[in-house]
Structure formats: structure tokens, C-alpha cells
Amino acid sequence: MALNFGSFVAGFARQGTADFEREETMVSNLVSKSFDKWLVDGPAAHKAQRARKKELRRQAKILSSYNLSPDKVGVILEQGRADEVIKYLGGVNSLTGNARKAYLEPLGGDIGNIVKFADGYEESGMTIDQIINKVGGKISGGMSLSDAFADIGQKKENTLANLLSPNVSNIVSKRKKMYESIYGKGSIESALSSATGTIETEGLGLSGQVFTPDPERSAVIEKTLDPDKDFRTASYAQGVTKNYIASLIGGRYTQNEGLFIPPAITKKHNAITKANLLEIVNKGIASKANTKTGNLSDESIAEINQELKNYVDQNMNKQIVQEETRVEGLSIEDASNELNALKSKVSSKLVNDSGKPGSIPYNTWQDQYARLLVKLKRAPNIDVAKTLAFKEFTALTKQRKVREQSIGTEDDMSTMQP
Numbered sequence: 001m002a003l004n005f006g007s008f009v010a011g012f013a014r015q016g017t018a019d020f021e022r023e024e025t026m027v028s029n030l031v032s033k034s035f036d037k038w039l040v041d042g043p044a045a046h047k048a049q050r051a052r053k054k055e056l057r058r059q060a061k062i063l064s065s066y067n068l069s070p071d072k073v074g075v076i077l078e079q080g081r082a083d084e085v086i087k088y089l090g091g092v093n094s095l096t097g098n099a100r101k102a103y104l105e106p107l108g109g110d111i112g113n114i115v116k117f118a119d120g121y122e123e124s125g126m127t128i129d130q131i132i133n134k135v136g137g138k139i140s141g142g143m144s145l146s147d148a149f150a151d152i153g154q155k156k157e158n159t160l161a162n163l164l165s166p167n168v169s170n171i172v173s174k175r176k177k178m179y180e181s182i183y184g185k186g187s188i189e190s191a192l193s194s195a196t197g198t199i200e201t202e203g204l205g206l207s208g209q210v211f212t213p214d215p216e217r218s219a220v221i222e223k224t225l226d227p228d229k230d231f232r233t234a235s236y237a238q239g240v241t242k243n244y245i246a247s248l249i250g251g252r253y254t255q256n257e258g259l260f261i262p263p264a265i266t267k268k269h270n271a272i273t274k275a276n277l278l279e280i281v282n283k284g285i286a287s288k289a290n291t292k293t294g295n296l297s298d299e300s301i302a303e304i305n306q307e308l309k310n311y312v313d314q315n316m317n318k319q320i321v322q323e324e325t326r327v328e329g330l331s332i333e334d335a336s337n338e339l340n341a342l343k344s345k346v347s348s349k350l351v352n353d354s355g356k357p358g359s360i361p362y363n364t365w366q367d368q369y370a371r372l373l374v375k376l377k378r379a380p381n382i383d384v385a386k387t388l389a390f391k392e393f394t395a396l397t398k399q400r401k402v403r404e405q406s407i408g409t410e411d412d413m414s415t416m417q418p
Helices: 005-064 070-078 082-093 097-107 128-136 159-163 168-183 187-196 215-223 234-249 263-268 274-288 298-328 332-347 362-375 382-406
Strands: 115-117 138-140 198-200 208-210 252-254 258-260
Touching: 005 070, 005 082, 005 128, 005 138, 005 168, 005 187, 005 234, 005 252, 005 382, 070 082, 070 115, 070 128, 070 208, 082 234, 168 187, 187 382, 234 252, 234 258, 234 274, 234 298, 258 274, 263 362, 274 298, 298 362, 332 362, 332 382, 362 382
Parallel strands: none
Antiparallel strands: 115 208, 138 198, 252 258
């Protein structure tokens, strides 16, 4: 009997079409799930890297307050010993009399000897910011879209199988265009790069040695410094609590400049003021200090820090909830109008710390813009939205720069960088 080849191919094609559609749906779903995962993991990795650099900057500021050179600060940061050294120097700085002398003895009486360089050392000339960028590194590498989907749909045994197998590249391309219409051009590659990339750091090229106190010697000294006793000076308590305030709100504290609270924090959370926070510190020290010596215990200082944390948490969370509620209550039209108004502020150079009427700090701008994106369903969550807000800010400032240059005006971007 002759084989009816036409009927055979037609029957196979019908089954093949069903298989093709099923496979195409599976691949399409996998691509979407991958995109969704990267859009969460990518910004999270980026946020963690920014937090790492922020922590390095905080540590560097504290170390610099002890008059350590940028090179010495860099050696301490690069070797991952910042917290250890800060704790040691803070302990030294809080003491007086024989206890202070005993702690400084291994350093030759000079705090600056906490780091020693080899003979022939010459200063590198690096700034603290340059050191932080080298030590903190950046996210680099990462997988490409073609690599991410390289193993999907590649089993093509023959020509007929090729015709009946989903084209992964086309599916990825179509999905990518759809997602970019929501999250912006290049958002998928950027998220994937951050999600799969690695942190690459640069060596400082400094071979310094960080002093490590002799454990036995330190143990002997510590016996005279019972944490339950009042041996910390009021001056030390002031420094510790102000440093703690700075860590809670992204501010800074140095012995020379005192406590600085970013204007954006007070503007957004009007109860978080320098006066209110220092009142908690001063009242705490006054009520807990030894009536004879004026000193405090570590436990008392910890209690003051807890009061500060409770105050900041309560007031920050209260205002955040209020802003979330306000934005949620906006109509789509009002939310769109607010978004456009925020874009206009960038074009008008009103996103800075100048204090000019109508201006707002970048952090406030980014937060408001991000919440509106979530409200308008242009971002799945606040973290992704903040990444998109950053990209929009960068794009708007570049557009303004090009526009102003075209008409010959000077464009100072220094106060507009996030």
C-alpha cells in the first residue's frame, strides 16, 4: 500500500502546532517570570551596594574625626577593620587619667599610630571619596539576555522540528518591548546586570599595618573598666549618641562640625530636628550621669540610644504612612499632574539643597516620584520605582543641559546630583 505522505504531514503538523503553542506559552511565561525576578533582584542588589558605600562613608567620617589621614582611613576600610578601630578609638577618647594613658601606651601615646606604613611610604593624594569608590567597588559584569535564555528551545533535531519550535529570541524581544513600555528602555538589561553581576573593587596600593591591641594587655585594662560602673565621660556620651543619631537619619557627626541633619529629613519629617534630638541626648545624660563624677556607664548610654531610636522610628514611620495614604487617595489624573509637576522642578533646577522657594531635595523628589509611579501602576513596588525615578532624573537633567547649551546659557549641575 502506498504511503499517503501528504496526510501524514498534515496530521503531524496539527499535533505539532498544538505542541508549538504549548511550548511558546511555557517559554513566554518563563521569560515574564525571569523579567519580574530581575526587576526585584536587580534594584535590591543596587540598593545593597549603595548601602555598603553609605556605611563605608559613615565609617570614614568617624575615622577622619580622629585626624587620621585619608590613606590611613583607606587602609582600615580596605582591611575591613573599621568597626574594630572605631570601637577602640572611641574607648580611648572616652577615658581620662591612668586608663587613657594605659590604652595609648601601645600606640606610643599617639592615636595616629593606629596605622603604620613601611619605610619609604609617600602619601597617595587620594581623597576620602576616591578611597570609598575604590574600596566599595561597583557592580560589573552580569549576564546578557542571550546568555540568560541560551538553553531554552535549542534542541532542534531537524528542519521540521525547527519550524515547529518556538523562536526564543522573538519571544524575549516581544516581552522586552512590552516591559520597557512600562519600566523604560534598557530597564531589563540594567536589572539583569545588577542581579547577576559581581562587586569589583580596586586595590588602594597601600601596604599599611593596622595596630591590633595585645589581647592580654587589653584584658588587664578592661578589668579596671567594669561596664556596670560609671567610667565614660559625658563628652564621650555626647559623641557616641550624636554619632548614633547620624547613623539613624543619614546625617553626619564630627567633633569639629558637630551634628548635621540633612534638610530633606527635617522637611519630610518635621519632628526630626536637631533641637528635638539633642534635647533627648542632654536630658538623658543629665538624668543618668553619676552625681559626683558626671560620668556614665555603657548601659546608660545604650538606654539613651534606644530612646533616640524609638523617637526617630515613631516620627519617621508616622509621616511615611501619612504620605502613602495621601498618594493612595489621589485620582489617576491628580497623580499624573503631580508627576509632571515633579518633572518640571527638575527642568527648572528646583531639585537641590539651595533653599530656593519651591525647591526640594533630591531624596524627597525621588521618594515622591516613586510613590506616584506605584500609584499609576508604572512600577510593581517602591524599590523598583526609586530606580526608575533615578533614571528619569538623570534623563531630565541631561535634556536640560543639552537645551541650555543650545541657547548658550551656563548650566551648573553641581547642586542637582542625587
